[in-house]
Amino acid sequence: MLRAGGRDAVDEECQSSAVGTALCLALLFVWYCYRVGREQSAPALPGRPGPFVLLPADGPQGRQGPAAPPCPPNGSATASSLPMLPLHPGGRGLNHRLYHSLQDYAKRYTWSGMGRLHKGVRDPARHLLSVRPAPSIQKPEVFFLPDLPTAPFFPRDAQKHDVELLERSFPLLLAEFHSVYRPAPPRPGSSPPPGWKANGTPQGQWWTFYLVNQGTPLALNARRCPRTWRVLAQLRTFIGNNVFGNACFSVLGPGSTVSEHYGPTNVRLRCHLGLKVPPGCELVVGGEPQCWSEGSCLLFDDSFLHTAFHEGSAEDGPRAVFMVDLWHPNVAAAERQALDYIFTTPGPLTGPFRPSLTRLRTRAPV
Structure with missing residues (x-):
């Protein structure tokens, strides 16, 4: 009987210990759920910066600044873990803003395929123009994506579909250029035709007629060029959803020179x-000269130092090109979507009401 009573006492002690352990584990689990719930209900990134504006400067270059909040890109969001990594020691200003924008994107969507973007955001000091002291032939002003194949000029096969589409559309693009361009007196300070913008040059005249300027469609200009707008909407790799995308007619008058400058990023061609x-016109990118040809496309990386000039006579008339920004062929689809989110088009038209290429095309007169 004593032995049985001893066993009962031991069993009761073991049961009490097990109940106590279970209660402790339950309390720990409740505490963990409470902490996780508080973290998830708090704002993910308080004070997250808005998209970037590439503001015009005195010359071909630009500068960046904050703007209105962006809208998320189309597509279904997927949950993913978000490693809160420390900022690079030099992570202030642009680096800091891009870093938090990338984290916000990854939190809403995914970190998958973001390795190069993460690397470029965390360590821009070797690439950006503003923080790169040593002379270089390639110095993007705003963002550098590492590990992209790089060259001043690219072969036409790099974006074969879009190049062939543009070249097939040469006659109608030329006709609409003539419909909107009216030569002005060739004197300094003369006003450009309606819809055109004068750009600063050390000598001569350089005018642009934008259909899309830093990702924002210009409705009035687009309506004046409906066929060109339809061609633009058919391009597969046109950058139409972030501030790195532009499309315009560009005119360089006789005796004009565009100052040497760098573009904002290497993610585009x-x-x-x-x-x-006319004779005497040339484009020099990264020290390599090329001549335009009527009806043919030139693809180049404008994050390289580049310039253009027209040394022809007044009788030769202006040099005119249709300029459009395309994605670099080695920027993956996931990276393009993230870049569209990080560098989303700013301004009052940002969001679901910002006119897209297709929607604006339907409003343009035939």
């Missing part, structure tokens, strides 16, 4: 379709 190319 700038495409020039020659419309009117």
Whole structure:
């Protein structure tokens, strides 16, 4: 009987210990759920910066600044873990804003395929123009995506579909250029035709007629060029949803020179379709000269130091090209979507009401 009573006492002690352990574990679990719930209900990134504006400067270059909040890109959001990594020691200003924008994107969507973007955001000091002291032939002003194949000029096969589409559309693009361009007196300070913008040059005249300027469609200009707008909407790799995307007619008058400058990023290729190319016109990118040809496209990386000039006579008339920004062929689809989110088009038209290429095209007169 004593032995049985001893066993009962031991069993009761073991049961009490097990109940106490279970209660402790339950309390720990409740505490953990409470902490996780508080973290998830708090704002993910308080004070997250808005998209970027590439503001015009005195010359071909630009500068960046904050703007209105962006809208998320189309597509279904997927949950993913978000490693809150420390900022790079030099992570202030642009680096800091881009870092938090990338984290916000990954929190809403995914970290998958974001390795190069993460690397470029966390360590921009070797690439950006503002923080790169040593002379370099390539210095993007705003963002550098590492590990992209790089060269001043690219072969037409790099974006074969869009290049062939533009070249097939040469006659109608040329006709609409003539419909909106009216030569002004060739004197300094003369006003450009309606819809055109004068750009600063050390000498001569350089005018642009934008259909899309830093990702924002210009409705009035687009309605004046409905066929060109339809061509633009058919391009597969046109950058139409962030501030790195532009499309315009660009005119360089006789005796004009565009100052040497760098573009904002290496994630794009700038495409020039020659419309009117008199003798004595040349484009120099990264120290390599190329000549435009009427009806043919030139693809180049404008994050390289580049310039253009027209040394022809007044009788030769202006040099005219149709310029459009295309994605670099080695920027993956996931990276493009993230870049559209980080560098979303700013301003009052940001969000679901910002006119898209297709929607604006339907409003343009035939």
